Amino acid sequence: MDYDRFISLVEQAAGVDRETAERAAQATLATLGEHLGRDECRHLVPQLPPELGGWLFSQGAAQSFDVTEFLRRVAEREHTDEAAAELHVRTVFLALGRALSDDGYAHLVARLSNDYVPLLPKGTGAGGAASVDAFLAGVARRARVDTGLARRITDAVLETLGERIGEGEVDDLLTQLPVSLHPSLTRGASRADETTARMSVDEFLNRVAERAGIPAEPGAPLPSPAAREYARAVFNTLRETVRAEFFDVTDQLPNEYWNLVTRQG
CATH class of the missing domain: 1.10.490.110 (Uncharacterized conserved protein DUF2267)
Structure with a gap:
């Protein structure tokens, strides 16, 4: 999947314009990179378009924080509220599920605690939980x-x-x-x-x-x-x-x- 297709998927799933979709993708991937840390990001970055890989890659060690803190950081980066950030994160994870290989996506999910499950794709929807x-x-x-x-x-x-x-x-x-x-x-x-x-x-x-x-x-x-x-x-x-x-x-x-x-x- 190339960069334009990834952003278009976020744009359509979240019902937002392209600028907002790009901001959501950047904020989500940067926060995910902080959570996963440098070593884990190295497994995922080669599977993504260069623009997205640059947003995901982290120079630091993994930081352990729960899903509530994850959304707080995304909302802060996007300059939006946490309800909007939750929708945006869910659509970015949906796009990641399409962009990564099955093994790559399974590798990512295995490094998230159970409280992240509502953000993950289920079936063909944009997330695993009701809004x-x-x-x-x-x-x-x-x-x-x-x-x-x-x-x-x-x-x-x-x-x-x-x-x-x-x-x-x-x-x-x-x-x-x-x-x-x-x-x-x-x-x-x-x-x-x-x-x-x-x-x-x-x-x-x-x-x-x-x-x-x-x-x-x-x-x-x-x-x-x-x-x-x-x-x-x-x-x-x-x-x-x-x-x-x-x-x-x-x-x-x-x-x-x-x-x-x-x-x-």
């Missing part, structure tokens, strides 16, 4: 709230879920969720212990209400009915998004949690 906009739209529709509140309640539920299920199950979810939702899950998982592993559904909902800033309703019982409905909206959007992995996760939860995962529109 954050699509996820939040699902929560907003089910909870009948605007997207700002949908984001707050999503972060609150995911953080509390991370506390409840711990790092092992969180790792499986990270491979299927948009990268911008990862911090909430990992923040919660970092605090998981024997106490949070026994968290009742009422305590779960009380923590969600506190984190999302849901006020107590005068005369209403605790946990807040609103927190229950909001949690259901997030759980059902998770079920729709991650499918098999969702049932692996919920299988670890006691029966009292199942009224949060019943089918909802």
